[in-house]
Amino acid sequence: MKRLSLLAIIAAVLVLGSLAGFASEYMLGIGFTLFMYIALAQSWVILSGMTGYISLGHVVFFGSGAYVFVLLWGLVPVWLGVAISGLVVGIGALIIGYPVLRVRGPYFVILSFGLAELVKNLVLINDARLYKSLRPVFGAPPLEQLYLSMFILAVIATALTYWVRRSRFGAGLRSIREDEGAAETIGVLVARLKLFAFALSAIIPSMVGAIFIMRSGIFQPGDAFNPIVSFTMVTMAIIGGSDDAPGPFLGVAFLVILQELLWVNWPEVYMIILGALLIGFVLFMPTGIYGWLSERLARSRQNAS
């Protein structure tokens, strides 16, 4: 059973990866969005799903990565630029994470949001001072390459969440979520684990941001730090279930299809549905689709035996 599902996963990875070779422009575009949000939602789960430190400003990493990348544009080779963005933002997260993670619970949630807005405004002011209200990105690699790189990031992010969930490290993180004080008392290195999770969940979104900028062809602080990106990330993880890797997968697939159907013609309706879904899931299915499914499965197995 286990070997079979592993084979299925490998087959799916190969098929989806090789799509870059022959799928139409439109399909690749949808795939790009799909994998972008999978990478983002999985990264969010590593911090917020595991530790319970809910970040409402995760777009700050996405936007900062895009900004670093656009500053490097033309100076270094494209993919090196993407890697450097990840590195710079990861180190930045280690530094700001230290004071930020001392703040707990609701304070952290609001702080994470404020932080994203603060960074956005600093970037806006800086660009206005340099007379660069928008920064175009000319000569980006073709869509096939962008699709493939986003796909790879999504795979890495999913594998990372899968590993974290089952590792000692992840057990430590989840003990923080259940009771931080108690975890500290029995010797979990709370501060260090949180900081590490914070940095880990920052790196992939920043690289995603860099690649996203190549797809959109232009960097605008308002778009790169758009709170809707944070909101979508959170909603996807919550709808799917934020305690394990398959959860965000389900949430993303569901919402990207919805987005594809509604975003262009009825963006307001899309947002209203998004809001209603968030409310419904928090109230009635707080463990998400995946949590609900696995609970169901466990119960039916129990009945069978």
Place this chain on the structure above:
Amino acid sequence: MDIFLSFQLLAAALITGVLYALISLGLNLIYGTMRLLNVAHGDLVMIGAYVAFMAFSLFNVGPLVSMFGAAVICGGLGWLAYRSIFQRMLSNSLLLTRLEENSLLLFFGISVIIQNLVILFFTADRQGYQYLSEIIEIGDVRLTTARLVVLIVGSVISIAAVLYLRFSMFGLAMNALIQNRDASAVVGINVDRVQMSSLVIGFGITGLAGALISVMEPITPVMGFPYTMSAFVIIILGGLGNIWGGFLAGLLLGFLEIFGIAATGPEWRSVLVYGIFIAILIFRPQGLLGSGKAAR
């Protein structure tokens, strides 16, 4: 440097401060009695502003009358939100374990729904109307009559609300809930009723403030967001759930913002507000007036 001593700036700071105090009062009540983090708070300001705008353009009714209508409509929304969502949530032990985070997600959903409904009905364009726009001079201060009226009405209502919460029987019950929810139930306070009322009153006051704000700035579906952020900065500055502290912090933030902008420039407004906010959260999360121990 004499710009910082001008009465012009002082008047502007007072107007902003009074409105901030009023808006954050509602947020504080809701957090204090139920531990709900209302991130849709600024959207009530927006609804209040649209109510005043519609009343003026359709029926030629001024904001001084329609502000009560705005209060009633927003209060009604508060009732609806309590009955449909939060009553259920507050009695569900599974959701109570992470009440603040969950409430924040719920209000986030509500905020998105409200904003997009308003865009669907009124488009995303900015609206506005002219009301008492002639300029009057008091000493060397020049301001529109509308702003003067906002200052007076806003002060009266916010002071009345603070006094009411301090001295009336009902206000005392709310304060009891803010201090200790379980103990209040034990001494015979109807917790459910007080919770619902604080949501209704909190929403209503904010809608009223929105009607006042509509005479001073353009009305858009997203105008509420800066007020949400400011209100959070204020109630954290004053200590979460501390009504009197929040009132003072509202005035303080009004002054910091207006004088800060005068010193730097309007593009620094957000950086200023978020900067204060982050500094407070990291260095003094119990608030300026709070006691030594952190709130959690």
